[in-house]
Amino acid sequence: MNAMTETGQKGFAAQIVSAIAWRSGSQMIAQLIMWAATFFVIRILDPKDYGLFAMTQSVLVFLSLLNGQEFTGALVRAPELTKTLIRQVFGVLLLMNGGIAVAQVLLAPLAAEYFHTPIVAQLLVVQAALYLATPFVSLPSSLLSRELNYKVQAKVNLGSALAGAATSLGCALAGFGVWTLVAAPMAAIWTRAIGMTIAARVLVLPSFRLKGSGAIFAFGGAMLLSSLLWLIQTQSDVIIGGRSLDAHNLGLYAEALFLAQIVTSKFVPPLNDVAFSAYARMQADRETTGRAFEKSVRLIMFGALPFYAGLALVAWPFVDVVLGPKWDEAAPIVRLLAVAMPFLTMQVLFAPATTALGHPRLQVWSAGAGAAIMPLSFLIGVEWGPVGMAWSWVIGAPLHLAITMALGVRVIGTSARGIGRAVLPAVLATGGMVVVVMAAEPMAAHMASLPALALLVTLGMASYGAMVLLVARPIIGEFVGLIKARRGVAI
Template sequence: MAKQPETIVQSAARNTLWSYAATYGGKILIFITTVILAYFVTKAEYGLVGMGLTVIAFLEVMQDLGIGSAVIYREGEDAANTAFWLGCGIALTLFSITWLAAPLVATYFLQNNPNVIPIIRALGLSFPLFAMRNIHDALLRKRMQFKKRFIPDLIQVSSKGAISIGCALAGMGAWSLVWGQLGGSACGVIAYWMVNPWRPSFKLDRTVIKPLLSFGSNIVAVNGLSVILAQTDYLLVGRYLGEENLGVYTNGFRFPDLMVMQVCVALANVLYPLYSRLRDDPAGLQQGFFIASRYVALVTVPLSLGIAITAEPFVLTLLSVKWIETVPIMRTIAIYTLFLSLGYNVGDVYKAQNRTSILTKLSIARLIVLVPALWFAAAQFKSLQAVGITHAIVAFLGSTLNLVVAAKVLNMPIRRILSAFQPAAIAGTVMSICLMLTLLALQNTPAWLQLLAAVVVGIGSYAGTLWFGQREVLTQAGQTLRGAVARR
């Protein structure tokens, strides 16, 4: 018997609370770490590590060939052992490829600058570390045990920050970011093995290999296109504008990503296994998608607009004048994250229905537009801000198309989907006006005071608008959260 919509919402909310807790607990630590490292690591050093991480991101598409998602999708847990050892073999192969390809990558970015070669090779160790905890994580997600994922995720990011800061204080420069990345991953592996009692055995079932890889291949295709969409800008900025500009771009991109897109990532961790259970319940999928879209917008709209408007006092207060060049980048990327977030959770509906071909087609369409536009902005226009504006425009077009297609797939009127965003849009507009007036009135005051006043005015105006104009939305959200907490 299908679950009632209220039960679906409470289940999603309860697990999302834990996913958010892990995500935001960790992201707050990453935020603090990034602010501290900004004082000790140069723009060029950020750029060098950014080049290495870009290479790793492209190879990460194949780091498990989608078998983690396949384990979640399949009934039962019979494929877990086989999936674990498949993942280990894939990881060792990717590490070898990374080691051998490092000199070629250095030539592409820096005309054979030797400093980036050992960084790329060291970051290749992230593949074996990921394989050691991937199935443990997948099984927890399959069982909807997001409470248990809280500790490993928090340990991973906190240890990453502590190691990075310690190495930076020791004067290790770019390597402080590398060792932080690897050390955090290693601590995460240990923690996942502690909270999940499942242990892999050497009993392999050859009959499940083909189904695992078959399902996973669709996920790999979608993720591969996603990585190209997400990393092409880094490739082009590093190639045509150099490592220092890449460092500026990386930090300008990082804060909107940490504060906005991670909302979507945390929710996606919950929605995919939940939607998988509802794949035969069209009404449940419609209701779940509508509510998820509304709640995502209620969070991402004010965050994105707030970052875009307060970027200058934010940078001057937390990162110092050394990073003032990140301000225009941060503004454009904040708008990019706003548009991207509104259509982000559509993909989980397609995956849950095993209709990833739709995602592939949509990603290809976006790719055809984005890559040439980014090349022109970086190679011809030679402007970081132009790169950010290009991202924002294409994200708007891509999310619009994504929502139109989702309306057809879910058999929902597009007007109903758009109505999910209305409360956030109205309150966000009022908040934006209040923020701009506040910063105008305080333009001759210290940056920290501008930022503090903007935070207070932004929260007050946004919450106040919802309370007086959309009180029903807040009431429903409160009831959902209370129900989720009561059932935890």
Template sequence: MGAASPARSGSKVFGWLGWAGADAIGRILLLTVSTAILSRILSPQDFGVSALVLTIVTVMAVFVGAPFEEALAQRRSLRRSHVEAALAASWAAGLVVIALSVPLGFALAAAYARPEMAGLLPVAALTILFSGHGDITTALARRRRRFNDVAFANLTAHVIGLGMAVAIAFAGAGVWALIGVRLFVSIARAVLLQVKFGPLILPRWSTQRMRELARFAGLSLIELLADNLTYLVFNNVVGAVYGLTTLGYVNMAIRLVEPVRGAVIAIAHNLAFSFFGRESRDGARLAETAATVSTRTVYLIAPMFFGLAAVTPALVPMVAGPGWDEAIHVAAFLALGAAVGLPARMIFTSLSARARPEFGLVSSLLGFSGSLVVLFVGVPFGPIAVGVSRLAGDAVQAAFAIALPDRLAGWPRLARFWSFLRPLALAAVMGLCVAVAVRWLEAAVGDLLTLAIVVPAGALLYLVLLRTFARDSFDVFLAAGAPAFLRRGANT
């Protein structure tokens, strides 16, 4: 009985990732198309300015909503008063940081000699109140496993927000269009989620409820802060040392990789957390399930990002147009970092389901420190150091996940190491073959046709490698809903 459950859990996660992936793919396509349009209207300096402003807003948003999402999602007993108290605390924190954004905007404008930053930052900070409401509503969806509603809200909000941003870019609004993306998407998402989960959630303070949420929310806050400070430091170091134009190149690379990375993190964490939560009272069962789910997840995540790294020489020019070559290598390293670091997060998700989020926090702090060291050491190498530093930070987090004591992770370190190494090696082989094909085809047939050839070819090659060297995971993938012709081929 115990052995069957983890296998079924791996199949369920594949199934969940299937429909949730449709939402992620839709948002990624929308962001890619909008980036392709905006990069031809706006300058690299505009992208650099927006990167600085939006990164600061992202750090500010850590104090509003997001820490309570985890605290609400993991509680065994949740009352409406918990939700109302969390929203009251979020709005109080949001009003404070919005007020602080006004003097900070003027300071930013003076530091970078860009007067428009004085207005951009306070307007962008308004997204905090809406994103906080959306995060708290998302916690309710996770508890009820209504991931389809979250997917609908996310995708529809991006259609609305990106459409409005492109429209104001054509109207000549310049960098305001890039700020508008975040603002419009946050507003639309909050409204759509609230409609799905009516009646209206209103803030109502409760000291008792806040005490009950405080420990988990506090640890989640620090972990999120550590994660987002990485981007803040990156952008400010690059902007200060290399200038806003170079920062624009880095921001273009981030815009191509981070939507995929963010979607995968959200989907994998939310779905796995929901499943782990059901078994949180049985440590042995949870550890066994975490081992299975973590291993299966690597087989899905690793090829996605190794493939993305391999196609960046064709993808960046196709999306951004001419003049953005500096972003290619940065994007490749960002994608490789995601391939190495994201699968290990499943271990921290399983610990978080047992109300032990401090290990995710330590992981984020260690990764942040590793990234800083490489970033400063690599300054002479130019923008590529930003990508390498992120790869280093992700590698540190993965190493920490593998090094955790057996009693915490529930499975031996050596088994953890090999369970991550094999899928990473298979994905690396596929990525190397795709990279060679891109280099050979790009000059002959152009970027678009190159991508049309190598993406399905890479996916097919990975399936062949999976069937040859990891047949158990290949069978689970088929059972989770692969096309019928693949299942027939596997049985012959």
């Protein structure tokens, strides 16, 4: 390997770590801002408000599938980027988002009738304006991601988080009820659309002539199909539960799922954004991509596994302290969902790798498996209420992960054994933490919620740190390596 190649590798490693630092760091700060507002608002609003909002989200998320986001991935993977290609993608985004905005307005009365709740129609009509901002977020984001430039995006995302949080707090205090949950994301996405367009300095005229764009539609079409199947998997719980459960119980389940999916839905996607761009840049070297994938699994599970195990252990005091006594019924749901989420976290790491390496069909097959497994599980589980819905995740998520691994490991350049070795340090350290916290639970049971939570969390963090030093010390070196790479030193 010549010096020039080594220098290039060092620079690329530093660029990736810098991208992760900006993307994940800004996401973490933005989430802290939003959570501060969210948990305050949760204590003001009723579970019924969240149940109503969840009903609208089942429609909103389904139509959002058609917002054209998948087509922007073609801009990231394109060997050569032209102005014509950018204009064509922008035209597709405008057409698709304008169309689904109109479709949502027309479908709103039908959705209200399905859920037997008239206000659902009003909520959906207003939320149709969200789609109109999407083209002005997606296009500049994809162009910046192609260059692994997440610094600009980070600043805009923080601004939009502040706008959303301020709107959420203001509306909740003003007594807007469920409309608070509509206004906050509206303020956030429009702030992000304006800020991203200005910051990225990309505002082109759209082109509706699609000649020569076959590659875009081939890639985007495969991703669209996988997104549709993924949507069936992730939204079937609300669609099934929304017709069988009342708004109160659906609200309990929806907020329990929100808590349990904090890592998977809030912190993993930013990492996957960077991973997709990075895998696309090194797609010709399967050995390198395999090692990179194993390392990403190891480091992500190093944080995710103890979080979910800890959440399962402290579910009751956590819910009581963070959400308030009126949400105590959600605690057993949170505990079960926390058990299932490590499997989902690992499963979603495969998508950016297989698609960036030119195999979107594998993601389609994986999403298809989830679209078959999870709705069937929910149809059975809903008979036992929201707790039964949580059990559906416990049973379905590991099975879905097994199928995804079987499809993807060879393409990525790794193996089930390699992934097992990557996860083992986190499993051992987390196991030690679980034993310590469970031993302290009888003592915490006689305490009030806040001191019990403080005791269990403190013991959990201390025991996990001790176990890492005992059985997983090399991971500390990997994190040190990442910090050095951030400064331009090879990892």
